[in-house]
Amino acid sequence: MLIATWNVNSIRTRLNQVKEWLEEIKPDLLCLQETKVDDLFFPKEAFEKDGYQVHFYGQKAYNGVALISPHHLEDVRVGFQGELKEDEEIRNLSEQKRIISALIEGIRVVNVYVPNGSSLNSEKYLYKIKWLNCLKKYLIEQEKRNEPLCILGDFNIAPTSKDLHDPDRLTGGIMASKAERKELENLLGERLEDVFRVFETDSNHWSWWDYRTSAWERDKGWRIDHIYLSQELLRNARSCIIHKKVRGNIQPSDHAPVAVDLNWPEMEEDDFYSQDFLSEL
DNA sequence: ATGGCCATTAGCAATGGA
Numbered sequence: 001m002l003i004a005t006w007n008v009n010s011i012r013t014r015l016n017q018v019k020e021w022l023e024e025i026k027p028d029l030l031c032l033q034e035t036k037v038d039d040l041f042f043p044k045e046a047f048e049k050d051g052y053q054v055h056f057y058g059q060k061a062y063n064g065v066a067l068i069s070p071h072h073l074e075d076v077r078v079g080f081q082g083e084l085k086e087d088e089e090i091r092n093l094s095e096q097k098r099i100i101s102a103l104i105e106g107i108r109v110v111n112v113y114v115p116n117g118s119s120l121n122s123e124k125y126l127y128k129i130k131w132l133n134c135l136k137k138y139l140i141e142q143e144k145r146n147e148p149l150c151i152l153g154d155f156n157i158a159p160t161s162k163d164l165h166d167p168d169r170l171t172g173g174i175m176a177s178k179a180e181r182k183e184l185e186n187l188l189g190e191r192l193e194d195v196f197r198v199f200e201t202d203s204n205h206w207s208w209w210d211y212r213t214s215a216w217e218r219d220k221g222w223r224i225d226h227i228y229l230s231q232e233l234l235r236n237a238r239s240c241i242i243h244k245k246v247r248g249n250i251q252p253s254d255h256a257p258v259a260v261d262l263n264w265p266e267m268e269e270d271d272f273y274s275q276d277f278l279s280e281l
Numbered sequence: 282a283t284g285g286c287c288a289t290t291a292g293c294a295a296t297g298g299a
Binding site: 009010013034036060061062116117118124154156174175208210211212213214222224251254 | 284285286287288289290296297298299
């Protein structure tokens with residue numbers, strides 16, 4: 001079972017690249033962020049004619065999340081509403097369309113696009129912290145369902161120094177501040193773990209490279225796109241790979257996809273991806 | 282040390298992203 005996340009920075013601009021990636025990798029579920037399109041105009045036919053099911057929760061110009069799968073997804077849920085007791089704060093935090101979840105093979109997959117926050121002294125930073133706090137409450141409610149949990153997406157936070165190309169300069173700033181890291185830690189609790197770090201403890205693995213400063217050419221990136229798994233899934237993880245090849249596409253997204261391969265449910269040996277195949281990505 | 286690129290919009294200049 002291959003579950004992937006990718007901030008595509010506009011699904012309409014990246015439509016062909018996403019379709020090509022699906023064709024090559026054939027994930028069981030692709031979770032998108034920053035689709036930047038109202039639900040009325042999501043290009044769902046482009047995927048449905050290839051046999052995919054598509055669920056989306058988007059808005060004009062900003063934000064937007066989606067799920068694309070060759071399988072039938074159950075119990076699709078969007079936003080914080082319905083999960084949490086609605087008050088003014090929840091309503092405010094729900095105006096931006098940033099969260100969608102569904103069940104696949106009994107796994108609850110929660111796809112998030114965490115606010116960027118802009119800079120430490122901005123209103124947007126406060127919104128980010130509040131949003132993360134709300135996500136924590138959402139996950140506490142989620143726990144009551146007792147489902148194996150996979151939360152993934154663009155977290156806009158580099159959790160440790162290893163996740164930054166220049167920790168001396170960047171630590172403490174936006175996406176690497178103490179408060180953001182603390183909020184992330186709090187919402188993950190004891191149960192959820194960063195599956196990428198199960199397989200790779202070294203630095204120099206990035207999921208986002210700034211469009212400016214030739215960051216891609218110089219390989220100066222950040223690891224801000226993550227996949228977190230609850231323990232029963234973590235035990236069955238076979239690999240977690242950043243698919244950096246597509247960051248080198250013409251007119252790329254500034255993010256690369258990240259994908260986890262799970263032995264879930266029971267699978268035969270020949271479904272495993274070979275090391276040769278994985279090293280090409 | 283500064284700022285740089287890209288996508289979008291009742292739309293060619295301003296805003297948000299990260």
